[in-house]
Amino acid sequence: MGMQSVRSFTSALALGAILIGSQAFAKSDITIAMQLEPPHLDPTSAAAQAIDSVVYTNVFEGLTRFMGDGSVVPGLAESWEISDDGKVYTFKLRDGVTFHDGTAMDAEDVKFSLDRATAEDSTNAQKALFAGIESVEVVDPLNLKVTLKEPNGNFLFNLAWGDAVIVAPESIENIKTNPVGTGAFTFDNWVQGDSITLKRNPNYWGEEPALESATFKFISDPTAAFAAMMAEDIDAFDNFPAPENLPQFEADPRFQVLVGSTEGETILSTNNKQPPFDDIRVRQALAHAIDRQAIIDGAMFGYGTPIGTHFAPHNPAYVDLTGVSAYDPEKSRALLAEAGFEGGFETTLHLPPPSYARRGGEIIAAQLADVGIKAEIINVEWAQWLESVFKGKDFGLTIVSHTEPMDIGIYARPDYYFQYDSTDFQALMDTLNSTTDPDERTKLMGEAQRLISNDYVNGFLFQLAKLGVAKAGIQGLWENAPTAAIDLTAISWSE
Amino acid sequence: MSRNLILGAALSSLVVLAALVSFIWTPYDHAALDIPSKLATPDNTHWFGTDHFGRDMFSMIMVGARTSIAVALVAVGIGIALGVPLGLTAAARKGSWLDEVIMRGNDLVFAFPSLVIAILITAVFGAGAINAIIAIGIFNIPVFARISRGAALSLWEREFILAARVAGKGTARISIEHILPNVANLLIVQGTIQFSLGILAEAGLSYVGLGAQPPTPSWGRMLADAQTMVGIAPHLALIPGLAIIVTVLGLNLLGDGLRDWLDPRIRVARA
Numbered sequence: 018m019g020m021q022s023v024r025s026f027t028s029a030l031a032l033g034a035i036l037i038g039s040q041a042f043a044k045s046d047i048t049i050a051m052q053l054e055p056p057h058l059d060p061t062s063a064a065a066q067a068i069d070s071v072v073y074t075n076v077f078e079g080l081t082r083f084m085g086d087g088s089v090v091p092g093l094a095e096s097w098e099i100s101d102d103g104k105v106y107t108f109k110l111r112d113g114v115t116f117h118d119g120t121a122m123d124a125e126d127v128k129f130s131l132d133r134a135t136a137e138d139s140t141n142a143q144k145a146l147f148a149g150i151e152s153v154e155v156v157d158p159l160n161l162k163v164t165l166k167e168p169n170g171n172f173l174f175n176l177a178w179g180d181a182v183i184v185a186p187e188s189i190e191n192i193k194t195n196p197v198g199t200g201a202f203t204f205d206n207w208v209q210g211d212s213i214t215l216k217r218n219p220n221y222w223g224e225e226p227a228l229e230s231a232t233f234k235f236i237s238d239p240t241a242a243f244a245a246m247m248a249e250d251i252d253a254f255d256n257f258p259a260p261e262n263l264p265q266f267e268a269d270p271r272f273q274v275l276v277g278s279t280e281g282e283t284i285l286s287t288n289n290k291q292p293p294f295d296d297i298r299v300r301q302a303l304a305h306a307i308d309r310q311a312i313i314d315g316a317m318f319g320y321g322t323p324i325g326t327h328f329a330p331h332n333p334a335y336v337d338l339t340g341v342s343a344y345d346p347e348k349s350r351a352l353l354a355e356a357g358f359e360g361g362f363e364t365t366l367h368l369p370p371p372s373y374a375r376r377g378g379e380i381i382a383a384q385l386a387d388v389g390i391k392a393e394i395i396n397v398e399w400a401q402w403l404e405s406v407f408k409g410k411d412f413g414l415t416i417v418s419h420t421e422p423m424d425i426g427i428y429a430r431p432d433y434y435f436q437y438d439s440t441d442f443q444a445l446m447d448t449l450n451s452t453t454d455p456d457e458r459t460k461l462m463g464e465a466q467r468l469i470s471n472d473y474v475n476g477f478l479f480q481l482a483k484l485g486v487a488k489a490g491i492q493g494l495w496e497n498a499p500t501a502a503i504d505l506t507a508i509s510w511s512e
Numbered sequence: 513m514s515r516n517l518i519l520g521a522a523l524s525s526l527v528v529l530a531a532l533v534s535f536i537w538t539p540y541d542h543a544a545l546d547i548p549s550k551l552a553t554p555d556n557t558h559w560f561g562t563d564h565f566g567r568d569m570f571s572m573i574m575v576g577a578r579t580s581i582a583v584a585l586v587a588v589g590i591g592i593a594l595g596v597p598l599g600l601t602a603a604a605r606k607g608s609w610l611d612e613v614i615m616r617g618n619d620l621v622f623a624f625p626s627l628v629i630a631i632l633i634t635a636v637f638g639a640g641a642i643n644a645i646i647a648i649g650i651f652n653i654p655v656f657a658r659i660s661r662g663a664a665l666s667l668w669e670r671e672f673i674l675a676a677r678v679a680g681k682g683t684a685r686i687s688i689e690h691i692l693p694n695v696a697n698l699l700i701v702q703g704t705i706q707f708s709l710g711i712l713a714e715a716g717l718s719y720v721g722l723g724a725q726p727p728t729p730s731w732g733r734m735l736a737d738a739q740t741m742v743g744i745a746p747h748l749a750l751i752p753g754l755a756i757i758v759t760v761l762g763l764n765l766l767g768d769g770l771r772d773w774l775d776p777r778i779r780v781a782r783a
Contacts, residue, residue: 240739259740261564315547315565379726380565383545386727394726396639 044510045229047491049503050242050251052258052371053399054210054235057193060179061134064142066420066501069179070255071213071233073502076117077182077198080108080127081173085507087331087422087499089177093122093199103168103453110159114222116185117203123158130183131163145426146175149450170453174423179500201226201506211235215505227509239372246272246486253487253494255503258372260318266486275485276320277497281418282327283373285381285476288412290436293362300473302352303414304342306388307381313479316376321479326466327425330480331497334462338470342477349388361389364413368394369402373481374416381416381476407434418481422500425462428469437474517769523762527755531577540568542575543727551745561747564737569747572729573755579641579730580759583723584710586645588703591652596699598653599660600687603668615661618654626651627716634722641724648713652706659702663695697774701767708763715756731756 055067060077074082074092082092091097094108114122131153134141141147149169154162165172175181188197196204201223202215212234217226234251236242239259245251246266256279257263266272285307293299309323322330325338353361368378375396382392392414397405406412419427429446431438445468449461470477483498493507534542539559546566554561560569602614630647637643664687667673676686717723718732726733731752738748 243740243743261741261744265743311545311547315545315550376564380545380547382727383543383565386543396721396725 044490045227046231047228047253047505047508047510048212048232048234048251049253049255050234050236050245051255051503052235052237052242054237055213058196058204058207058213059192060182061130061184062140062142062193069501070503071215072196072198072200072204073179073182073500073504074200075202075215075231075503075505076196076200076204077179077184078200079176079178079182080110081177083177083422083499083502085495085497085499085504087497089174092177093127093183097173103170104165106163106165106172107156108161108163110161111222112159114199115220116188116199117197117218118185118188119220120185120187121158122183122185122199124155124161125158126185127161127183128153128155129186130181133184133189134181141180143178143180143421146178146180167451168453169450170455170458171423171450177500178422179502202231205230224506226506228505231505231508233503237370249488253485253491255485256498257484257486260320260372260482260484263318263320263484263486271489273487273489273491275483275487275494275496277483277485277495278322278329278331279418279420279481279483279498280329280422280424280500281420281481281498282324282329282424283321283377283416283418283478283481284327285478286412286415286417286435287475288410288414288435289438289474290410291413293356293358294364294413296356297473298352298356299358301342302349302356302358302388303385303390303476304473305345305349305352306384306390307342307476307478308344308384309339309478310344311384312377312380315380316373317479317482320482320484321373322482323479324477326470326477327419327428327475328462328466329422332423334459336463336466338466339477341470342473346384346388353389358389361391363391363393366392366394367402367406367412367415368396369399369415369417370396371418373418377416377478381414410434410436414476416478420481420498420501425465425469428465428474435475437469437472439468439472442468442472514769514772516765517773520762520765520767520769523758524766527577527759527762528581530574531581534571534574534578538568538571538574540571542567542571542729544568551741551748553745554747560751561745563734563748564741564745569734569751572734573731573751576729576731576734576752576755577759579724579728580711580714583641583645583648583714584707587648587710587713588652588706590645590649591656591706592699592703595653595656596660596692596695599657599662600664600691600695602657603661603664603691604683604687606665606668614657618657621651621654627713630713630717631720631722634717639722639725641728644714644717644723647717648710652710655702655706656699659698660695663698664691667691667694701771701774704763704767704770708760708767711756711759711763 051070053067055071056063056065058068058072060068060072078092080092080094081089084090093111093114095111096109098107110124116122135147135150149165149167151164151166156162201218201221203218205214205216207213212232214232217229236245242254242258243262246254263274267274287294287300313321323339325341328335366378366382368374378394382394385392406415426446427433428437429443445465452458452461485494487494490511492509492511495504549562550564550566552558552562558568560573563569598614602611605611633647634643673686673690676690714723715732718730719736723732724730734752735749742749
């Protein structure tokens with residue numbers, strides 16, 4: 018002891034101060050707001066997009082994954098081979114991957130996850146993704162063989178969905194409140210009604226993310242969202258709920274605005290089994306009564322791309338069919354008269370909370386009134402919407418955005434809530450699913466788009482825009498939303 | 513007549529006039545959308561500007577006045593129609609079990625915060641103008657019951673009632689022929705105040721989406737719609753807000769003025 022140790026102590030203090038100082042400069046945490054709170058945190062047993070927003074690629078990973086541009090790249094599978102007949106996929110898994118609880122991720126876990134999704138009593142919200150799987154076979158801990166009933170050109174795409182992430186049998190019991198995955202972030206804390214916090218996973222197999230922790234905050238009220246962003250209480254808003262406020266953020270150097278596209282086809286969903294909508298002339302009259310641009314300008318302040326079918330315009334296979342249902346109130350009135358509704362008729366218009374629906378609904382009700390259709394507006398909360406419209410099918414019209422990627426297949430499900438039952442379309446989907454040739458697939462997808470467009474199944478309105486707002490210094494946020502996700506792994510703060 | 517009374521009457525009749533005129537004329541169709549000319553500031557073509565759908569705000573305010581007045585008027589009507597007979601009955605049977613039942617029932621309704629229960633009623637039975645009327649109306653019943661009972665109790669002690677009794681009139685007949693005309697002044701004053709509260713309640717319910725449903729314009733909903741646009745188009749919030757202020761202020765001044773004017777004691781003192 019003596020002078021020497023005192024000196025080394027002070028220099029250690031100084032060093033510590035420098036270290037702490039440098040850490041304070043490079044910001045390594047982020048608070049991102051989103052509108053809806055997830056009901057729980059298991060992406061493999063619910064359709065709620067908010068679950069994927071929090072956990073997809075952050076906590077849970079699949080064999081393949083989506084990138085921000087919509088491409089599908091290897092995830093937990095390092096590589097794969099496809100047999101010549103297109104039915105057998107042999108996946109080679111990454112070595113040294115562990116779950117957050119320390120257990121190793123191997124082929125048994127993948128088999129468990131896929132078997133769980135395909136099981137009879139599976140609660141997976143997208144069972145159709147896995148319907149083509151005949152068997153899953155573990156070759157060795159790092160190799161896995163998946164055999165399909167039919168060749169499926171979409172299989173690798175399907176595996177990238179949040180519903181297809183790999184989970185472990187050891188931690189499955191409490192997955193809803195304590196998700197244990199393989200991702201770069203571990204679940205830390207959930208304050209119900211307020212926020213969820215994730216922490217960096219020190220044992221991550223891949224590149225270490227720049228962020229040490231991330232908080233997802235739930236702000237459903239558009240006014241509160243605006244206030245929180247302006248006060249810089251939050252660093253970013255995933256999909257800002259009030260498009261009218263974006264010009265104010267754009268004009269403010271503190272913020273950046275990221276306008277991209279989502280997979281959300283926003284449609285005037287029509288109950289195809291409920292008279293008079295079982296008459297194609299009535300549905301066609303609906304389609305011609307709608308002025309899409311007015312809805313985009315009025316409800317979304319110009320953000321959104323008109324669509325004429327249930328398909329995303331940024332998809333290479335998209336066919337522009339907006340002309341099939343062009344705005345033509347004269348024609349609409351003539352069609353109504355032809356169908357026996359000279360003086361129009363009355364129906365209901367159920368509107369869930371988002372502004373695309375509430376505001377869009379007011380505009381559509383006015384446009385329908387113009388041709389004689391009296392649509393009674395019924396504002397509903399999401400829970401009510403799911404109960405009475407989605408499950409109960411007790412509605413005439415409703416407005417909703419279908420945000421799952423490549424979801425034209427829902428038109429092949431006659432029991433789906435809008436109840437479109439076309440054997441032609443169902444046959445077409447079967448052919449599409451068993452086709453692997455890309456050109457042939459594009460052609461078939463075009464046919465499918467035309468079929469539902471010409472059948473006027475629903476009023477096809479516009480592709481929902483993704484309106485991200487963030488502080489100016491944040492890099493790596495997804496501009497588009499090929500799937501519901503807030504990918505934290507690429508996010509960093511510039512100095 | 514006091515200045516309050518004149519100012520209150522002027523403001524109130526301005527609103528009532530706007531509502532009445534809206535039946536035969538508005539500058540534009542209040543429901544007609546004109547999206548290209550949305551969020552226009554007030555000028556010669558649109559006196560109060562246009563909203564986020566390009567609808568004419570002046571026309572919407574006029575028709576909205578109709579909604580507010582109709583809801584508040586019927587709600588007050590329910591209160592008077594049910595509350596006054598209950599109050600008079602309770603007074604006539606003072607101290608009996610009937611009096612107790614009526615007044616404790618009123619206390620029960622009074623015990624709940626009215627707007628919260630109104631929200632509950634509309635949430636359970638569905639949003640809409642009719643349910644809003646019922647919800648607001650229910651809370652007017654005890655107000656009128658109490659006020660008419662209180663006033664009637666003192667009247668029952670007066671000599672002219674005694675005279676009527678001696679003349680052989682029944683309790684019900686006395687209540688209607690002698691008590692009611694003498695509490696009418698009080699009821700008019702209270703009715704005016706309740707009317708302004710009804711307009712506020714309707715605006716509050718519409719603000720949270722439980723009042724009149726679109727496309728029927730309502731001041732409360734106009735305010736709610738304007739919320740996120742205050743920064744870009746302040747008139748969207750200012751105009752319906754001012755409409756509510758003017759109406760409520762006018763009715764309150766009117767109520768105050770009427771009380772002063774109708775109260776015999778103050779009238780005598782002034783003379």
